[in-house]
Amino acid sequence: MEASISLIGSTPKPNLSSLISPSSSVVLHPRLPLPALRLKKVSAFPRISHRNRLIRAQCSDGLRPEEDDGFVLEDVPHLTTFLPDLPSYPNPLKESQAYAIVKRTFVSSEDVVAQNIVVQKGSKRGVHFRRAGPRERVYFRSDEVKACIVTCGGLCPGINTVIREIVCGLNSMYGVSNILGIQGGYKGFYSKNTITLTPKVVNDIHKRGGTFLQTSRGGHDTAKIVDNIQDRGINQVYIIGGDGTQKGAEKIYQEVERRGLQVAVSGIPKTIDNDIAVIDKSFGFDTAVEEAQRAINAAHVEVESVENGVGIVKLMGRYSGFIAMIATLANRDVDCCLIPESPFYLEGKGGLFEFVEQRLKENSHMVIVIAEGAGQDYVAQSMRASETKDASGNRLLLDVGLWLTQQIKDHFTNVRKMTINMKYIDPTYMIRAIPSNASDNVYCTLLAQSAVHGAMAGYSGFTVGPVNSRHAYIPISRVTEVTNTVKLTDRMWARLLASTNQPSFLTGEGALKNVIDMETQDKIDNMKISSI
Numbered sequence: 001m002e003a004s005i006s007l008i009g010s011t012p013k014p015n016l017s018s019l020i021s022p023s024s025s026v027v028l029h030p031r032l033p034l035p036a037l038r039l040k041k042v043s044a045f046p047r048i049s050h051r052n053r054l055i056r057a058q059c060s061d062g063l064r065p066e067e068d069d070g071f072v073l074e075d076v077p078h079l080t081t082f083l084p085d086l087p088s089y090p091n092p093l094k095e096s097q098a099y100a101i102v103k104r105t106f107v108s109s110e111d112v113v114a115q116n117i118v119v120q121k122g123s124k125r126g127v128h129f130r131r132a133g134p135r136e137r138v139y140f141r142s143d144e145v146k147a148c149i150v151t152c153g154g155l156c157p158g159i160n161t162v163i164r165e166i167v168c169g170l171n172s173m174y175g176v177s178n179i180l181g182i183q184g185g186y187k188g189f190y191s192k193n194t195i196t197l198t199p200k201v202v203n204d205i206h207k208r209g210g211t212f213l214q215t216s217r218g219g220h221d222t223a224k225i226v227d228n229i230q231d232r233g234i235n236q237v238y239i240i241g242g243d244g245t246q247k248g249a250e251k252i253y254q255e256v257e258r259r260g261l262q263v264a265v266s267g268i269p270k271t272i273d274n275d276i277a278v279i280d281k282s283f284g285f286d287t288a289v290e291e292a293q294r295a296i297n298a299a300h301v302e303v304e305s306v307e308n309g310v311g312i313v314k315l316m317g318r319y320s321g322f323i324a325m326i327a328t329l330a331n332r333d334v335d336c337c338l339i340p341e342s343p344f345y346l347e348g349k350g351g352l353f354e355f356v357e358q359r360l361k362e363n364s365h366m367v368i369v370i371a372e373g374a375g376q377d378y379v380a381q382s383m384r385a386s387e388t389k390d391a392s393g394n395r396l397l398l399d400v401g402l403w404l405t406q407q408i409k410d411h412f413t414n415v416r417k418m419t420i421n422m423k424y425i426d427p428t429y430m431i432r433a434i435p436s437n438a439s440d441n442v443y444c445t446l447l448a449q450s451a452v453h454g455a456m457a458g459y460s461g462f463t464v465g466p467v468n469s470r471h472a473y474i475p476i477s478r479v480t481e482v483t484n485t486v487k488l489t490d491r492m493w494a495r496l497l498a499s500t501n502q503p504s505f506l507t508g509e510g511a512l513k514n515v516i517d518m519e520t521q522d523k524i525d526n527m528k529i530s531s532i
C-alpha cells in the first residue's frame with residue numbers, strides 16, 4: 001500500500017526519506033524533508049493546539065481509521081528547512097575513542113520514541129518523537145562552532161551539572177572550544193558580559209547547588225537577544241529553564257528562522273516543580289524529593305515527642321503538586337498531603353479539622369505536607385489577595401503554610417478548646433538550592449549530551465528529554481502548550497490516598513464532576529502519559 005503523508009509547514013526538501021515505512025501513514029510535524037512517497041501538503045490550519053493540528057491533519061488527509069496505523073511523528077525543525085544548501089560533514093565521533101567499540105554509534109533517522117507505550121491490540125501507533133543521540137552527519141565544523149549557555153527561572157538541583165556536561169560534551173566529543181556563558185538569564189544576553197567556559201572552568205561546578213551562570217526572571221526581549229546572538233557570531237544556543245524559559249526559547253528559534261540564521265536553539269527543561277509536559281520527569285526532582293524527606297522527618301520527630309503535635313511542612317509546587325505527592329508517598333509518616341490540583345476544605349464533615357482531630361485522638365500527633373500552590377483561592381478569601389506577579393508574570397502566591405498553621409491553631413484553641421503543639425517547617429529554598437544527587441547527575445549528563453548531539457546534527461527549536469525512559473527531541477511548542485499537573489483521576493493520587501488514608505475532599509456536590517471535567521479538557525489538549 002502506498003503511504004499517505006500529510007505535511008504541515010514549509011515546502012518540503014528532498015532528503016531523510018527513510019522514516020516512512022510503506023504501510024504507514026505519517027503526519028510530519030512541523031517540517032520533515034520530503035520522503036520519496038506521495039505527499040499531500042496540508043495548508044493553513046488555525047494555530048490551535050499542536051495536538052489538534054495533528055488530529056486535523058489526519059482527518060483532512062481523508063484517512064479512514066481502519067486503513068491507517070496511526071503513526072504520527074511530531075518532528076523538530078532542522079536547519080536545512082530554511083538553509084537548504086547547508087553543507088554537512090562526517091560526525092567526528094567516528095574517530096572518537098569513547099565510541100570506538102560501540103556497535104551503533106549513530107542514531108538512525110528511523111529511530112523514534114513512542115509517547116504512548118501502554119497499548120491494546122489494534123491500537124493506533126500514535127505520537128512519536130525523534131530519538132535523541134549522535135547522527136552520522138553534522139551541520140557544523142567543530143572549529144566553526146561558537147556556543148553559548150544561559151540559565152533562566154528558579155533554581156533547581158543539577159543546573160551546574162548540565163552546564164558542565166554541555167561544555168565537556170562539546171569539547172571532548174566534538175572538539176569545540178569556543179563556548180560562552182551568558183550571565184543572569186535572558187537579560188544577560190544584552191546587559192552583561194559573557195564568560196568563557198572551558199572544561200577546566202566548569203570542572204567541579206556540579207558539586208555546588210545553584211547556577212554558575214546566575215539566573216533571573218523577566219527580561220526576555222527576543223529581538224535584542226537575537227541581535228546579540230548575531231553580533232557575537234553565536235551559532236549554538238543552549239537554554240536551560242522551565243516552562244517560561246522554553247516559551248522564550250521557542251520565540252528565539254522563530255526569530256532565528258525568520259532571519260535565516262544558522263543557529264541551533266536547544267532547550268533543556270529545568271523545573272523543580274516537574275510541571276513540564278511530555279517528558280517523564282524533570283532533572284533535580286528526585287533530589288528535591290529526597291531532601292524533602294529531611295524536613296518531613298524533622299517535623300515527625302518534633303510532633304511525636306509532644307502531646308497533640310501537629311507538624312506542617314510546606315514544599316514547592318506552584319501549580320503542580322508533584323514534589324508534595326511523591327515526597328509523601330516516599331515517607332510514610334505523613335498523615336495528609338495537600339496539593340494545588342485537589343481543592344480541600346477545613347470545616348465540617350469530611351473536612352481537614354475533623355481529620356486532624358481524629359488523627360490526634362488516634363496517635364496524639366500528625367504531619368501535614370502542603371504544596372505552596374494548594375488552596376490559594378481558599379487563602380485569598382481570608383487574606384487580602386493582591387494580584388502581584390513576579391518579573392516573568394507568574395502570580396505571587398499567598399503563604400498557605402502560615403495561613404494553615406494559624407487556621408488550625410485558632411480552630412483547636414478557640415472552637416475545640418484543645419491545646420495543640422504546632423510546628424511549622426518551610427524548607428522550600430533549602431530543597432531547591434542543593435546540588436543534585438547521583439541519579440540526577442547521570443540524568444543531567446544524558447540531557448546535556450543529547451542536546452549537544454542534536455545541535456551538532458543541525459536540529460533547532462527542540463527540547464530534549466526522556467519520554468518513556470528514552471531521550472527524545474521534542475518540538476519546543478509541544479512542551480509549553482500545557483502544564484504538567486497531578487491528575488486526580490490517575491492511579492498515583494489514589495495510591496497516595498490509600499497510603500495516607502486521608503480524606504479526598506471530594507464530597508462536596510459536583511466536586512468530583514468538576515475535577516473530571518477539568519481533567520478531560522486537559523487530556524484532550526495534552527496526550528502526556530503522566531507517570532513517574
Ligand SMILES: Nc1ncnc2c1ncn2[C@@H]1O[C@H](COP(=O)(O)OP(=O)(O)OP(=O)(O)O)[C@@H](O)[C@H]1O
Binds near residue numbers: 154243247271
Ligand atoms: N511567554 C514567554 N515568552 C517569552 N519569554 C518568556 C515567557 N514566559 C517567560 N519567559 C521568560 O523566561 C524566563 C524564565 O521564566 P519564568 O520566570 O517563568 O521561569 P521558568 O522558566 O518557568 O522556570 P521555573 O518556573 O521552573 O522557575 C524569564 O526570563 C521570562 O522573561
Ligand SMILES: O=P(O)(O)OC[C@H]1O[C@](O)(CO)[C@@H](O)[C@@H]1O
Binds near residue numbers: 153154155272273390
Ligand atoms: O522565589 P522565586 O525564586 O521566584 O521562586 C519561587 C518559585 O519557583 C519555583 O520553584 C519554580 O522554579 C516555584 O515552585 C516557586 O513558586
Ligand SMILES: [Mg+2]
Binds near residue numbers: 153242244
Ligand atoms: Mg515556570
